Amino acid sequence: MDMAKVVENVGFNILKQAVIYLPDDVKQALKKAYAAETSETGKTQLKAILDNIELAEKYKAPVCQDTGTIIFYVKAGVKAKDLDKIEDALVSATRRATKEVPLRPNAVNPFTGKNSGDNTGRYLPHVNWELTHGDSVEITVMTKGGGSENVCVGGMIVPGEGINGLKKFVVDAVIKAGAQPCPPNILGIAMGGGADISMEIAKKALLKPLTEHNPDPEIAKLEKDIFDAVNMTGIGPMGLGGKTTVLGVHIDYAYRHPASFPAAVAFNCWAARRSTARVSADGTVEYLTHKLDE
Amino acid sequence: MTVYKLKTPITEEQVRKLKVNDVLYVTGTMATARDQAHRRALEYFKQGKPIPVNLEGLAVFHCGPVVAKQGEKWIAVAAGPTTSTRMDIFEDEFIKDFKVRVVIGKGGMGKRTTDAMAKFGAVYGAFTGGAAVLAAKAIKNVKSVEWFDLGMPEAMWVFEVEEFGPLVVAIDSHGNNLFTDVQKNVEESKQKIYQKLGILF
Numbered sequence: 001m002d003m004a005k006v007v008e009n010v011g012f013n014i015l016k017q018a019v020i021y022l023p024d025d026v027k028q029a030l031k032k033a034y035a036a037e038t039s040e041t042g043k044t045q046l047k048a049i050l051d052n053i054e055l056a057e058k059y060k061a062p063v064c065q066d067t068g069t070i071i072f073y074v075k076a077g078v079k080a081k082d083l084d085k086i087e088d089a090l091v092s093a094t095r096r097a098t099k100e101v102p103l104r105p106n107a108v109n110p111f112t113g114k115n116s117g118d119n120t121g122r123y124l125p126h127v128n129w130e131l132t133h134g135d136s137v138e139i140t141v142m143t144k145g146g147g148s149e150n151v152c153v154g155g156m157i158v159p160g161e162g163i164n165g166l167k168k169f170v171v172d173a174v175i176k177a178g179a180q181p182c183p184p185n186i187l188g189i190a191m192g193g194g195a196d197i198s199m200e201i202a203k204k205a206l207l208k209p210l211t212e213h214n215p216d217p218e219i220a221k222l223e224k225d226i227f228d229a230v231n232m233t234g235i236g237p238m239g240l241g242g243k244t245t246v247l248g249v250h251i252d253y254a255y256r257h258p259a260s261f262p263a264a265v266a267f268n269c270w271a272a273r274r275s276t277a278r279v280s281a282d283g284t285v286e287y288l289t290h291k292l293d294e
Numbered sequence: 295m296t297v298y299k300l301k302t303p304i305t306e307e308q309v310r311k312l313k314v315n316d317v318l319y320v321t322g323t324m325a326t327a328r329d330q331a332h333r334r335a336l337e338y339f340k341q342g343k344p345i346p347v348n349l350e351g352l353a354v355f356h357c358g359p360v361v362a363k364q365g366e367k368w369i370a371v372a373a374g375p376t377t378s379t380r381m382d383i384f385e386d387e388f389i390k391d392f393k394v395r396v397v398i399g400k401g402g403m404g405k406r407t408t409d410a411m412a413k414f415g416a417v418y419g420a421f422t423g424g425a426a427v428l429a430a431k432a433i434k435n436v437k438s439v440e441w442f443d444l445g446m447p448e449a450m451w452v453f454e455v456e457e458f459g460p461l462v463v464a465i466d467s468h469g470n471n472l473f474t475d476v477q478k479n480v481e482e483s484k485q486k487i488y489q490k491l492g493i494l495f
Contacts, residue, residue: 040295
């Protein structure tokens with residue numbers, strides 16, 4: 001089989017699925033929020049969001065015009081063949097999706113300000129690699145909106161403040177972000193590792209379904225506590241007021257240096273777009289989060 | 295919360311009736327403008343050069359749409375709002391120079407814009423962030439694209455729209471700003487939240 005061709009097709013399909021069809025867990029959470037929201041203005045926003053999701057599916061159009069920065073997460077079995085062809089194939093997939101779905105060209109050279117026109121450029125689409133056992137390759141795409149990216153924060157907590165310091169860091173970040181990240185949001189929170197490691201795992205935590213909580217009951221409780229707390233802010237849908245500010249909170253961590261307590265909060269907008277597929281050694285493809293469009 | 299349906303060109307008198315929290319639908323002509331188009335329009339005005347569209351009484355939309363070309367015709371595929379705060383540095387002059395009556399975006403705008411809206415008679419209509427297909431379906435015709443050299447998102451797209459909305463009036467022409475009100479309440483809730491989380495410092 002031609003691995004490059006298969007991966008290009010898979011990359012195209014998951015990109016298309018991600019930008020048009022929101023994952024079920026996100027849709028369910030939005031429906032639940034709409035039913036529970038008490039602010040009249042907040043309700044108008046959730047209604048518009050739900051109507052929009054339906055229209056996007058009906059017309060097979062991107063759910064949001066900001067089709068984001070394109071990030072692939074590749075879990076590559078060390079025994080899989082042609083791993084060297086994957087990055088090029090994902091670049092081709094991105095170019096094709098930009099033209100055919102279509103996606104908004106969102107890759108700009110920071111020096112010249114020039115838009116490449118096809119969502120590719122130095123380090124874009126971004127590919128995160130993880131090596132695993134076996135001979136299959138699992139590819140997830142996240143298309144990350146600019147509004148929610150602009151409020152992501154990384155910082156250093158005084159180690160003596162511990163988890164309380166983290167809680168304050170998160171609450172302050174949500175309040176400062178306000179209306180900008182298109183609430184209701186999903187928060188990926190991480191601590192430890194280092195400045196880069198905490199942000200990397202915070203962002204990766206955004207890939208978890210909202211129905212999944214941290215397996216460690218103490219961390220799951222912290223997720224719930226932060227969820228309840230930030231929903232007390234009153235920011236509400238689109239920052240127009242209400243009790244739905246976040247749809248979910250995911251926390252992950254790495255061990256830390258005794259003198260450092262890195263912390264990171266990654267925001268995702270309500271249009272939390274992701275899709276995953278697995279390519280087996282014989283070239284068979286299984287779409288794990290979405291149905292393949294006919 | 296009153297629902298208003300207005301057709302462009304919108305008059306100062308019409309716009310002055312709108313109050314914060316009202317819901318507005320706009321029919322007629324609107325032009326998109328983000329950072330680059332705002333900057334260029336203001337530069338042109340200073341130099342006495344006309345901009346491609348007379349915006350008097352129209353709506354300006356903070357939006358970088360996804361558009362596709364079908365034959366010779368542009369079609370709006372997805373066209374939700376972008377974050378308006380980036381345009382805060384331009385909007386007061388923009389309202390004064392071009393006499394737009396409705397500014398559409400997401401996330402709200404600051405004091406400079408609020409003051410200009412009170413002075414010259416304009417409102418800010420918040421469109422739901424990300425609701426891009428809902429917006430695109432209200433765009434009945436892409437009339438033209440100007441300043442395409444700025445790139446697809448930053449160009450000025452001129453749309454004919456029908457009942458474009460719902461827009462929540464978040465800044466009215468009387469100095470009220472819903473986003474500022476919400477922010478004030480949020481700041482006040484902070485201590486209560488810290489307490490709930492057991493944060494002692």
